[in-house]
Amino acid sequence: MGKKRSGGGLSPTQQAAKFLGVSVLAGAVLAGIALPAAGALGLAAKGSVEGFDEIPANLKQPPLSQRTTILDNKGGTIATVYSRDRTVVPLTDISPYMQKALVAIEDSRFYEHGAVDMKGILRAINQNAQSGGVAQGASTLTQQYVKNVFMEEAGDDPTKLAQATQQTIGRKVRELKYAIQLEDKLGKKKILANYLNITYFGEQAYGVEAASQRYFSKPAKDLTVEESAMLAGIVQSPSRYDPVNDEAEATKRRNVVLQRMADVHDISQQEADQAKAKPLGLNVSKPQNGCITAVKGAGFFCDYVREVFLNDPVFGKTPEKRAKLWNRGGLQVRTTLDPQTQESVQASIKKHVYQTDKVATAATFVEPGTGKILGMGQSKPYGFGKNETQINYSVDQKMSGSNFGFPTGSTFKPFLAAAALEQGTPATKSYPAPYKMPYPRSVQTCGKPWVNDGGYTVENENESEKGPYALKEAMAKSINTYFVQMIGDTGICPVMDMADKLGVVQGNGDKLPQVPSIVLGAKGISPLTMASAYAAFANRGTYCTPVAIESITAPGDKSLPVPQSTCKRAMSEKTADNINTLLSGVIDSGTGQQAGLTDRANAGKTGTTDSRKNAWFVGYTPNLSGAVWVGSAQQNVEMQNIVIGGQYQDKVFGGQVPGPIWRDAMVGALSGKPSPAFHLVNIPDAKKDKNKDKGHDGGQGGDGQGGSTPWPKISIPPNLIGGGNGHGGKRH
Incomplete structure (x- = not known):
């Protein structure tokens, strides 16, 4: 040359x-x-x-x-x-x-x-x-x-x-x-x-x-x-x-x-x-692009990370600037996902709910005190084929989630209890809580009172569930009439305030409607929102916004700013300690016994909705909080006489299908991890040795299945349900 x-x-x-x-x-x-x-x-x-x-x-x-x-x-x-x-x-x-x-x-x-x-x-x-x-x-x-x-x-x-x-x-x-x-x-x-x-x-x-x-x-x-x-x-x-x-x-x-x-x-x-003279010698590697190729069932978490990037102003003031930066790529995005937790979550999901089942499950786990999302999975894989979906059932609509979230049933009741305790209601508060009763005639909202002018009533699971009940037993057995009476005394506005402090909004991003039926879980909320809210109980009253990204390195080893979790006190430590005590009772002797962990402090709440279209378990230890939902994304499957994960279920309760999913996921996620204790308090029971059945959310008593009694009839007027989310009807 x-x-x-x-x-x-x-x-x-x-x-x-x-x-x-x-x-x-x-x-x-x-x-x-x-x-x-x-x-x-x-x-x-x-x-x-x-x-x-x-x-x-x-x-x-x-x-x-x-x-x-x-x-x-x-x-x-x-x-x-x-x-x-x-x-x-x-x-x-x-x-x-x-x-x-x-x-x-x-x-x-x-x-x-x-x-x-x-x-x-x-x-x-x-x-x-x-x-x-x-x-x-x-x-x-x-x-x-x-x-x-x-x-x-x-x-x-x-x-x-x-x-x-x-x-x-x-x-x-x-x-x-x-x-x-x-x-x-x-x-x-x-x-x-x-x-x-x-x-x-x-x-x-x-x-x-x-x-x-x-x-x-x-x-x-x-x-x-x-x-x-x-x-x-x-x-x-x-x-x-x-x-x-x-x-x-x-x-x-x-x-x-x-x-x-x-x-x-x-x-x-x-x-x-x-x-x-030599052959081409190809050793082709197929293109591996996108969240559809994610390992450990983390496709939906991967997609959530992308949505965070495209929606958070920290990555650019306009959607166009954020999209341009994402498409340019060359980034190393280190996330909060813990491989041990993720593997355990996905293994538990696979064990309990099959991809081909009529219903699906979604589960999300976060770390109290940091807001870090450690695991996120669901039974319908991320994809485009049969029994696959690109809808992330764990998150809100704006983050590629379901349109409205999913009605939460009784898992909402702890938010009311926390609001009432913050207002000075004693943890020993007792109500008559009869088997059946009308809604209060008037309930104070943040503005004009809500008025029950239709004589609408609420019932418990069965006729043997009648008061008086104190808060501890009412929470363990998820007594509907107790909590309707409590919201009548507490008012709706304190509950709205508590929901705001815990980051609780509907799946479509709207605030909850100011109607009494919210206490029975009438509105759709995402599993990530529920897991993060319950994490505040585990963190003794301090709520941390969920985060998915720890750091980002751009080409040239340049570090980019990332969203930070914001932690604020939502309730006093005393209130949180009381809630932890109450929800520990749900697992010890209430509707959540099938979900209980035997080797560490744990607490949680079950939830089942109208016609058994949704079943929930939201629970936590001091160092991990998780929410599990089971149901149909289209809200068109009543979970009665149904096979889920190869097991026949005559009636699905929150403690019966979601509970074991939560339990098995937690066992693997926390294996080898510290086992801290809650700061529990002494909350005496008002009554002893009464109503031994486990209530409408199911439960396991001794060697037999508890809570398999008929579904209670509950009459909730349209003005209690609030703005239509496609999931109207009765909630328990």
Whole structure:
């Protein structure tokens, strides 16, 4: 080869002068190549000269879009996502064979000419004149790189992409001017590295590193001469020379490259012949893009991370800016997901609810005191096929969740209890709580009182459930009439205030309606919201907003700001300690016995809704809180006489199906973890040895199944239910 030069040895001013001096010739080339009509020659030359000085001085080189890797909190890969599969690497991490092959076939005089190859121009003119068309181009490798920059900047915008690739004199003139500038600014080696990282190699692979991994499942630094030749040959026409779809055509093209390498003395003829005789040796890795490829059943958590990025202003003031940053990629996103917790959650889900069941389950677990989401899964996998979905049942609608969340049943009752305790109601409060009673005639709201003018009534599970009851026993047995009486005395506004402090909103993002039926779980709420709210009980009254991202590293090891959990006191420690005591009783002797953990402090609440369309268990230890929902996303399956997870269920209760899912998930998630205790208080029972049945949320008593009594009839007027969420009707 001749002596290598950077920028042809000329300053930008000298190169510009040289360009202008040959503008007529360049115009002819452009006319002959881009616009074959012979009559355009003069116009091309004139347009080139006049437009040259009007072009902006410097080429903007946008950061290359790359793959983003989403990691768990231990650094393990959850998934890779990208708009373009690319991993930028330095020239030192690219095989010398690859460098030589690309230069040999695309621009063999790359190191000898400047930004514009005059010999190439003359050769192209001569060849095209003989062929009567566009048989040969004259673009240098630098000019091709500039064109790729234009295309990268256009992204997937069809209009911008058409402008970046249109065969016009104006585009060619810009390419030439920027090529001159880049040769002087970057030098040959940097231009070659940039080209190898930006160009498209087919099969969704951008840049040589992604291409090497796609076709040979190895890094670009390890490419052999024949592998390098194959990749270099693809660049001219990725579809025509695609080795996956046409191995014979790709082999012919590879051999052309090998011969060219021999002709320019990059390799010997013997080496070229030996390489030609070898098969392509493909070891194809299929594209692994998006949350659908996530491991450990974490596809929905992966999707949630994406939604957080696209919705949080910390990543950009506008949706467009956030989307642009996400699509550009090249990020290392370290999340809060704990692999031990996630594996345990998914294993428990798989054990108890099958993918093919008529109903589904979703479970989310968060860390009290930090808001970190440690596990998130569901029985219908992330995907597009049968019994798959892209709806994340664990989160709110704006984060790709269900439209309204799911009615929570009696799992809402602790929020009322906390509000009442904060208002000064004693933990020993007793109510008559008969088997059946009308709603209070008037209940105070934050404004105009709610008035029951229809004589609507509420019932307990069965006629044996009649008071008086104190709070502890009423919570353990989930006595409906007790809590309706309590909200009558407490009022709705304190409950609204407590819900706000605990981050409790409907699944569609709206605040809860100011109607008494909220205490019976009439409105739809997401599992993530419920798990985070209960975590405040575990954290002795301090609520922390949920977070999914711990850190983000951008290209160049630059750290990006990430959303932080905001922790605020929602209730006094005394109130939280009382709630923890009450909900420990639910597991010890109430409706949640089937969910109980035997080796550590735990508490929780069951919930079942109208016609058994939803069943819940929300529970926690001092160091982990989780919510489990079971039901139909369309709210059209009544869970009676149904098979779930291979087990026949005559009637589904919150403690009977969701409870064991929670229990098994917690056992695995907390294995080997500390076992702290609650700060429990002494709350005496008002009555002893009465109503031993476990109430409408089910439960396990001794060796037999408790709580299998008929579903209570409860009459709730439309004005109690509030604004329609598609889940109207009775709630318990």
